[in-house]
Amino acid sequence: MAKEMKNKEITDMNVDFAQWYTDVCRKAELIEYASVKGFTILRPYGYAIWENIQRIMDAEFKKTGHVNVAMPVLIPESLLKKEGELVNGFAPECAWVTEGGSEKLEERLAFRPTSETMFCDHWANVLQTYRQLPMLYNQWCSVIRWEKTTRPFLRSREFWWQEGHTIHETAEEALAETEQQLNLYADFCEKVLAMPVVKGRKTEKEKFAGAVATYSIESMMKDHKALQSATSHYFGDKFSRAYGVTYTGRDNTLKYPFQTSWGSTTRLIGAVIMTHGDNNGLVLPPAIAPIQVVVLPIAQHKPGVLEKSEEVVKAIEASGIRVKGDFSDNSAGWKFSEWEMKGVPLRIELGPRDIEANQCVVARRDNGEKVTVSLDELVAKLPELLQKVRDGLYEKALANLNEHTYAATEVSEVKSIMDNGGGFVKTMWCGNEECEVRMKELAGVSSRNIPFAQEHIADTCPVCGQKADKMVVWGIAY
Amino acid sequence: MAKEMKNKEITDMNVDFAQWYTDVCRKAELIEYASVKGFTILRPYGYAIWENIQRIMDAEFKKTGHVNVAMPVLIPESLLKKEGELVNGFAPECAWVTEGGSEKLEERLAFRPTSETMFCDHWANVLQTYRQLPMLYNQWCSVIRWEKTTRPFLRSREFWWQEGHTIHETAEEALAETEQQLNLYADFCEKVLAMPVVKGRKTEKEKFAGAVATYSIESMMKDHKALQSATSHYFGDKFSRAYGVTYTGRDNTLKYPFQTSWGSTTRLIGAVIMTHGDNNGLVLPPAIAPIQVVVLPIAQHKPGVLEKSEEVVKAIEASGIRVKGDFSDNSAGWKFSEWEMKGVPLRIELGPRDIEANQCVVARRDNGEKVTVSLDELVAKLPELLQKVRDGLYEKALANLNEHTYAATEVSEVKSIMDNGGGFVKTMWCGNEECEVRMKELAGVSSRNIPFAQEHIADTCPVCGQKADKMVVWGIAY
Numbered sequence: 001m002a003k004e005m006k007n008k009e010i011t012d013m014n015v016d017f018a019q020w021y022t023d024v025c026r027k028a029e030l031i032e033y034a035s036v037k038g039f040t041i042l043r044p045y046g047y048a049i050w051e052n053i054q055r056i057m058d059a060e061f062k063k064t065g066h067v068n069v070a071m072p073v074l075i076p077e078s079l080l081k082k083e084g085e086l087v088n089g090f091a092p093e094c095a096w097v098t099e100g101g102s103e104k105l106e107e108r109l110a111f112r113p114t115s116e117t118m119f120c121d122h123w124a125n126v127l128q129t130y131r132q133l134p135m136l137y138n139q140w141c142s143v144i145r146w147e148k149t150t151r152p153f154l155r156s157r158e159f160w161w162q163e164g165h166t167i168h169e170t171a172e173e174a175l176a177e178t179e180q181q182l183n184l185y186a187d188f189c190e191k192v193l194a195m196p197v198v199k200g201r202k203t204e205k206e207k208f209a210g211a212v213a214t215y216s217i218e219s220m221m222k223d224h225k226a227l228q229s230a231t232s233h234y235f236g237d238k239f240s241r242a243y244g245v246t247y248t249g250r251d252n253t254l255k256y257p258f259q260t261s262w263g264s265t266t267r268l269i270g271a272v273i274m275t276h277g278d279n280n281g282l283v284l285p286p287a288i289a290p291i292q293v294v295v296l297p298i299a300q301h302k303p304g305v306l307e308k309s310e311e312v313v314k315a316i317e318a319s320g321i322r323v324k325g326d327f328s329d330n331s332a333g334w335k336f337s338e339w340e341m342k343g344v345p346l347r348i349e350l351g352p353r354d355i356e357a358n359q360c361v362v363a364r365r366d367n368g369e370k371v372t373v374s375l376d377e378l379v380a381k382l383p384e385l386l387q388k389v390r391d392g393l394y395e396k397a398l399a400n401l402n403e404h405t406y407a408a409t410e411v412s413e414v415k416s417i418m419d420n421g422g423g424f425v426k427t428m429w430c431g432n433e434e435c436e437v438r439m440k441e442l443a444g445v446s447s448r449n450i451p452f453a454q455e456h457i458a459d460t461c462p463v464c465g466q467k468a469d470k471m472v473v474w475g476i477a478y
Numbered sequence: 479m480a481k482e483m484k485n486k487e488i489t490d491m492n493v494d495f496a497q498w499y500t501d502v503c504r505k506a507e508l509i510e511y512a513s514v515k516g517f518t519i520l521r522p523y524g525y526a527i528w529e530n531i532q533r534i535m536d537a538e539f540k541k542t543g544h545v546n547v548a549m550p551v552l553i554p555e556s557l558l559k560k561e562g563e564l565v566n567g568f569a570p571e572c573a574w575v576t577e578g579g580s581e582k583l584e585e586r587l588a589f590r591p592t593s594e595t596m597f598c599d600h601w602a603n604v605l606q607t608y609r610q611l612p613m614l615y616n617q618w619c620s621v622i623r624w625e626k627t628t629r630p631f632l633r634s635r636e637f638w639w640q641e642g643h644t645i646h647e648t649a650e651e652a653l654a655e656t657e658q659q660l661n662l663y664a665d666f667c668e669k670v671l672a673m674p675v676v677k678g679r680k681t682e683k684e685k686f687a688g689a690v691a692t693y694s695i696e697s698m699m700k701d702h703k704a705l706q707s708a709t710s711h712y713f714g715d716k717f718s719r720a721y722g723v724t725y726t727g728r729d730n731t732l733k734y735p736f737q738t739s740w741g742s743t744t745r746l747i748g749a750v751i752m753t754h755g756d757n758n759g760l761v762l763p764p765a766i767a768p769i770q771v772v773v774l775p776i777a778q779h780k781p782g783v784l785e786k787s788e789e790v791v792k793a794i795e796a797s798g799i800r801v802k803g804d805f806s807d808n809s810a811g812w813k814f815s816e817w818e819m820k821g822v823p824l825r826i827e828l829g830p831r832d833i834e835a836n837q838c839v840v841a842r843r844d845n846g847e848k849v850t851v852s853l854d855e856l857v858a859k860l861p862e863l864l865q866k867v868r869d870g871l872y873e874k875a876l877a878n879l880n881e882h883t884y885a886a887t888e889v890s891e892v893k894s895i896m897d898n899g900g901g902f903v904k905t906m907w908c909g910n911e912e913c914e915v916r917m918k919e920l921a922g923v924s925s926r927n928i929p930f931a932q933e934h935i936a937d938t939c940p941v942c943g944q945k946a947d948k949m950v951v952w953g954i955a956y
Contacts, residue, residue, distance in 0.1 A: 072517035101624035146579035
């Protein structure tokens, strides 16, 4: 009976979006809270989504010559401190190991908040000649940042991510890598997660601690807030110099390599939830759905229904699609709600009359549309239907982004937009950090990025009225 | 010039096996030391081996219904302490986080040394009914154990592993799981790593802290020492009771589930090195080799050689085999040594005369055997040749195991075997821990396990002379 009730407990997203989000995370069994404050558990269904993200993204990294490594999780405080800006950025949110075995350590060790320092330390050790460059490294691991307030996937003391770290002979190559990886993330979000993004460069105020330049992709959630979905950083030779990473160049002199890093995290799952989810729960893009198709027998006690359903499941499975048949004794209504809650892209309904007519009904999770498909053609048609779900999700998300992206020339206009449903607001900007801070004070928004796709909205900065030639996109960020 | 010398620096394994091992780990670029004492870095080539191990083993886990999850890395001391034996076993080697952000924590948090406690805590939270059982969970992660002396792959303060944790309705099911997973490990070692193992049960003295029973697989290294390659534990309902994990059973009463855990680590890479390696370096079983076939052009300055070599590489790549062509300007001699050092199973040599005759030479890394293969048949023949390398490695390793496994009826005999080259020694055992301890004192060996394949060697225990009906295998363990 408890199970019969379960689906009904989800909060309406229009009433309380934050509560709706937490409900989905827990009712779809993606996460559970751990008894350590601020930490979450990725449950099998949540982790399976992450596994799909990892598999697809990792293959993309490898196509462009990147290789995986594993760096130690603990960083000596002295090593972390070698680059001043980085340590200032991260030290306040580090978890510190101070005892090992039964002894007090002579030096505190930070649980990695990010691993630039470890990669540099390693490179200083192994890099000798330009022939070894570029080094294109990545690692999949978890990191800790001691956040005060936490939310599943979005802000958690421990989260899972990949961090790419590369070194190159020239600044141009490193900059090209930084852009290439940002584009890879953007393509991944659009094609795999069906989530449109705004690509751009972070302002000096918002960039990564220690970076020369930070690029980001920003996505719009259903509540019109912004979610920074991945970042890519260019470091110049700052870290190389701080950590003594050198090599003998083509001209036989000692040189410092140019460096990048780029990362994406389990936060992408939060982005997917808030981009595609609805009041029935999770809606998953097919490429990352642990179950792409669920087969539900209707009136399964009738002769032949279960057998035929199992046959259909096997045929779909053999085609390489991730499929599940729900042959439990729960009611059909319960099953419909359960698999909608879990966001399965396609639901196949198969009852006695369908079987008689050698057909089934396929329902799309993204828009509820139902089509009747001949059982002979089912397996061949599913990839196309899955693609339609992805396309449908992308179109809806793009419409949301477009409908809630505004251009403004006055600060009051920005404030009024944010007071009336919010969204992304494009304005010109003079480039002064003071105006950026002032915009936050006056309109409650922070700069998301300076989009690569620039537009000329006005001649002047809406804050100071001075000449402005950069367009910034503003929003309220997760 | 430095590179020309590199291969020559490896120590002879017959002169100093330990130094040979370390040399291989570093010269084959599997690992590097980190600046944190006792921690190592898995470099791209080493990590690629681990990725192959993970991919193959994970698929096996999933075939038997296991799913992956991610548990928090930090465990509150109070949670760790709930099961007395476990905490006694692990607390002395934990790394403790005592500061988070800029504040002292109220309670110390241990970096996971193993995660039984976290899984139990989670299950206590989410388990309600027998319908949810069994729960067959696994996670891939790193753990920390604050070892005093460390060696690459074998004993490191941080290491990478998988830890499976399952709960079941009945003791029988849990025991069957424990055995199933041990058999999975044994099959993996034999088929994938080409490494024969001895399956058996650990004595009470050697079992895992808190377990009712521990099963292990033991492998013999080239120096005749034993390496415990994986373990599988049965906990009964001890942890369930300690952590309050309960569910409503089929008879509507509250019950405690029965639990298992099982693990294997990056130590398997150490096992592979010491099982198959030789004085030319690493020798990799094809299934886990990052590069299965290396193509070396001979006299590559001659017209057509590079072009044909590239063509061959592409054809092999298209067949799904992991191949690399070394077209660098290093000498052929250097390349031979380099790829032997890295343990690539098959080397293809392709020179002008070969090309003229439409053939190439394929050399096996395991025994140096060379065969001439027509270029038309090459791609079709490679899988068979790779299988031959695996079989060749397995046969050699099995011969080593058989030749250095002895039966003994006297302690003095055990000592004499250990003094003369060592190996595995099978003796009867009365079952008393005192005799086990005494054997160590007198002959320098510890019990490896009580093999499932029992033999009757004598009627009495060689230590106390009392009646004995168990056969134990003894050895010196890594």
